[in-house]
Amino acid sequence: MAQAVAGIEQQTDKTALITGSEAIAVACKLADVDVITAYPIRPYDTVMQYVAKLVANGELDCEYIVAESEHSQFEIVKHASAVGARVFCGSSGVGWMYAFEALTVTPGLRIPMVAMVGNRALDDPGAFGVEHNDALAVRDLGWQLVWVDNPQEALDTALMAYRIAEDRRVFLPCAISCDGAFLTHSQALVKIPSQEKVDAFLPRYNRGDLLLHPDNPITVAPQVNEDWLMEIRRQTAGAMERAYTVIQEAYAEFEQIFGRRYGNPFFEEYETADADIVLVGMGTLSTPVKVGIREMRKEGKKVGFVRVRWFRPFAAEELAKTLGRFSAVGIIDRDFSLGSPYLSGVLATEVRAAMYPTAKRPPMLDFICGLGGREVTVPDVRKMSDIVYQAAEGKPQPLTQWIGLRE
Amino acid sequence: MATIVDIHPTQVLDPIKGLKKMPLEEFFTSGHRTCQGCESALVMKLMAKAAGPRTVVLGSTGCMYVANTTYYSTSWVVPWMHTQLGSSGSAAMGAASGLKALMRKGKIKDEPINVIAFCGDGGGADMGLSAISAALTHPDYNLLILMYDNESYANTDIQLSGSTPYGAHTTFSPPGKMKRIMHHRWKKNMAGMLAAGHPTCKYIATVCMSYPLQAMNSVRKALAIGGPTFIHSLDPCPKGWDYDPMQSHEMGELAVTTGVWPLYEVEEGVIRLYGKTKEIAEGRYKRFPVRDYLLRQGRFAHFTDDDIDYFQSKVDEMWQKWLIPGVIPFLKEVETNHPPT
Numbered sequence: 180m181a182q183a184v185a186g187i188e189q190q191t192d193k194t195a196l197i198t199g200s201e202a203i204a205v206a207c208k209l210a211d212v213d214v215i216t217a218y219p220i221r222p223y224d225t226v227m228q229y230v231a232k233l234v235a236n237g238e239l240d241c242e243y244i245v246a247e248s249e250h251s252q253f254e255i256v257k258h259a260s261a262v263g264a265r266v267f268c269g270s271s272g273v274g275w276m277y278a279f280e281a282l283t284v285t286p287g288l289r290i291p292m293v294a295m296v297g298n299r300a301l302d303d304p305g306a307f308g309v310e311h312n313d314a315l316a317v318r319d320l321g322w323q324l325v326w327v328d329n330p331q332e333a334l335d336t337a338l339m340a341y342r343i344a345e346d347r348r349v350f351l352p353c354a355i356s357c358d359g360a361f362l363t364h365s366q367a368l369v370k371i372p373s374q375e376k377v378d379a380f381l382p383r384y385n386r387g388d389l390l391l392h393p394d395n396p397i398t399v400a401p402q403v404n405e406d407w408l409m410e411i412r413r414q415t416a417g418a419m420e421r422a423y424t425v426i427q428e429a430y431a432e433f434e435q436i437f438g439r440r441y442g443n444p445f446f447e448e449y450e451t452a453d454a455d456i457v458l459v460g461m462g463t464l465s466t467p468v469k470v471g472i473r474e475m476r477k478e479g480k481k482v483g484f485v486r487v488r489w490f491r492p493f494a495a496e497e498l499a500k501t502l503g504r505f506s507a508v509g510i511i512d513r514d515f516s517l518g519s520p521y522l523s524g525v526l527a528t529e530v531r532a533a534m535y536p537t538a539k540r541p542p543m544l545d546f547i548c549g550l551g552g553r554e555v556t557v558p559d560v561r562k563m564s565d566i567v568y569q570a571a572e573g574k575p576q577p578l579t580q581w582i583g584l585r586e
Numbered sequence: 587m588a589t590i591v592d593i594h595p596t597q598v599l600d601p602i603k604g605l606k607k608m609p610l611e612e613f614f615t616s617g618h619r620t621c622q623g624c625e626s627a628l629v630m631k632l633m634a635k636a637a638g639p640r641t642v643v644l645g646s647t648g649c650m651y652v653a654n655t656t657y658y659s660t661s662w663v664v665p666w667m668h669t670q671l672g673s674s675g676s677a678a679m680g681a682a683s684g685l686k687a688l689m690r691k692g693k694i695k696d697e698p699i700n701v702i703a704f705c706g707d708g709g710g711a712d713m714g715l716s717a718i719s720a721a722l723t724h725p726d727y728n729l730l731i732l733m734y735d736n737e738s739y740a741n742t743d744i745q746l747s748g749s750t751p752y753g754a755h756t757t758f759s760p761p762g763k764m765k766r767i768m769h770h771r772w773k774k775n776m777a778g779m780l781a782a783g784h785p786t787c788k789y790i791a792t793v794c795m796s797y798p799l800q801a802m803n804s805v806r807k808a809l810a811i812g813g814p815t816f817i818h819s820l821d822p823c824p825k826g827w828d829y830d831p832m833q834s835h836e837m838g839e840l841a842v843t844t845g846v847w848p849l850y851e852v853e854e855g856v857i858r859l860y861g862k863t864k865e866i867a868e869g870r871y872k873r874f875p876v877r878d879y880l881l882r883q884g885r886f887a888h889f890t891d892d893d894i895d896y897f898q899s900k901v902d903e904m905w906q907k908w909l910i911p912g913v914i915p916f917l918k919e920v921e922t923n924h925p926p927t
Contacts, residue, residue: 240687263688
């Protein structure tokens with residue numbers, strides 16, 4: 180690989196002002212995706228509008244199919260992937276839920292599908308804005324889940340997602356979550372890498388002995404019942420375990436070829452080196468949180484931020500080790516899990532579970548915030564930080580609070 | 587003008603000229619666990635035989651999944667993959683589009699490969715209708731969707747489907763003390779509906795494996811004609827219809843000779859009745875009374891004479907009043923009552 184890469188890092192990237200959705204469409208083109216299926220639902224559908232233009236202009240050679248439902252959308256690419264095609268798909272909110280049956284069977288079939296979720300609140304009542312419950316609904320099923328917070332990261336992560344998902348040690352689908360509106364529709368300057376760099380980084384999808392083709396006449400997904408289901412489930416679990424290593428390898432090689440460094444792939448740390456307390460969250464709420472932290476730091480409040488990228492696989496040990504350094508932790512959930520332990524959100528429940536086996540467990544508070552696309556504001560961030568500080572000082576606080584709620 | 591529809595060549599599959607000319611190779615063999623007298627298993631066997639080795643088969647959930655693909659004893663010689671209950675249309679589209687893209691881009695050898703997705707009546711006429719309909723509107727993918735219709739969700743204990751005939755006793759429509767007829771909906775006219783609704787679809791046919799040669803040639807035609815195609819097969823089911831398994835073949839014949847199950851194909855927009863159905867339509871063969879068909883089956887054992895008369899009247903209506911008997915259920919009288927202005 181090193182030889183093939185020589186000289187590539189000197190190539191200049193093109194820069195373009197594009198949205199998160201367009202960044203992922205560009206990644207599809209660079210990854211030379213073979214089959215893409217679309218179905219409209221806001222806000223993810225913008226990615227398919229860009230894909231359609233790329234196809235219409237001859238910039239992307241793929242079978243581009245407008246399906247008649249999300250269920251079909253995901254079923255079509257599932258079978259295309261089985262015959263060896265690299266595929267892309269996506270959805271949002273209840274559209275993602277409409278595809279749920281197809282989403283359920285995809286990991287067990289070891290299909291390395293890459294999908295984009297434009298995170299959106301689940302109906303009813305209707306809301307176009309971001310909530311993370313759509314993507315989180317598949318968290319137990321074998322989907323790799325990653326949250327990004329800017330268009331550059333969306334493009335880079337999409338390329339890495341193909342590399343990781345299609346690694347024979349993994350062969351599991353990967354969903355890239357982009358917050359609706361805040362990322363799907365927001366532009367930023369993005370460095371678009373050359374095709375040579377992408378080709379050096381991303382090998383062809385090789386389905387190997389699992390290929391569905393007359394040259395390899397296998398029977399896929401037979402009826403196994405109690406005789407074999409557990410063993411096969413364990414194999415899928417093993418794939419998710421191995422994904423942890425494969426993700427690290429992909430990020431390391433990405434840095435080598437593209438020259439862009441993401442540090443720890445699983446979570447980003449911001450101003451944590453000397454922090455007293457930290458906030459934890461996913462997606463684009465990183466922007467108000469970082470602005471709030473910069474303000475608070477001017478006032479001498481040492482607040483840090485940990486932005487979780489990979490939710491599946493979940494880097495439990497690493498995250499627990501990191502969070503154990505602080506005197507209190509505030510988790511911001513842009514999701515809900517009604518009736519869950521301490522009535523918290525999904526992220527908080529998972530972080531607390533990750534922390535349990537460790538010796539050092541600071542107070543961990545949960546904040547349900549920014550649902551339905553409501554903005555997480557800098558004053559919200561300051562308020563949450565103040566509450567976490569109180570907990571750090573030994574003053575008991577409610578384990579879950581809703582922030583930014585109209586009284 | 588640039589080519590709008592990019593059509594990939596299909597295999598050349600000549601009609602089989604007679605039973606003695608049938609290929610000897612089997613692509614659906616031993617290992618399956620279907621019931622004795624299962625006509626759907628025969629559909630699978632002869633469908634695979636007609637298609638040949640360069641074929642990919644996708645099977646949606648149902649009898650022909652659960653009973654045919656027990657782990658370690660699959661009966662499929664050609665590559666086979668499970669698809670979800672309502673996904674036969676999507677599965678066919680996925681495999682066909684994937685193969686096409688890979689061939690066009692030079693990633694795999696360019697050759698015609700048959701793509702067949704099958705579904706039962708529940709997976710097709712009920713849950714999968716939307717995806718099948720969508721698939722039939724895509725002229726650029728070569729695929730066949732075959733619906734094996736045993737007239738109930740037979741694998742899950744015989745529950746009624748949209749394809750179950752009027753009045754039939756199923757576990758979801760048992761005759762009782764207050765209600766003799768629990769299922770009072772008329773069977774969906776699946777092939778006719780698809781043919782009428784998908785004008786660019788080149789081939790839609792009904793078959794019955796009591797007439798195996800015609801059915802196999804129908805499969806061959808569907809695979810060779812290009813684009814998406816659909817075949818609806820009526821499969822007598824000893825368990826669901828409640829008759830002795832040795833009578834399956836005869837039961838299929840009775841469905842045709844009583845006029846309950848018309849055999850036809852719509853090829854490039856041209857309809858052609860065939861077999862006994864054609865003879866009935868041309869007045870060369872007198873339909874048997876439906877009583878002969880219904881009373882051979884336990885699922886109609888609760889029928890009174892009135893029920894049989896009603897069933898007969900609906901079948902008569904289909905033959906005497908439909909715009910195209912057995913295919914298009916618009917009544918001819920409509921035209922005379924309301925002449926075009």
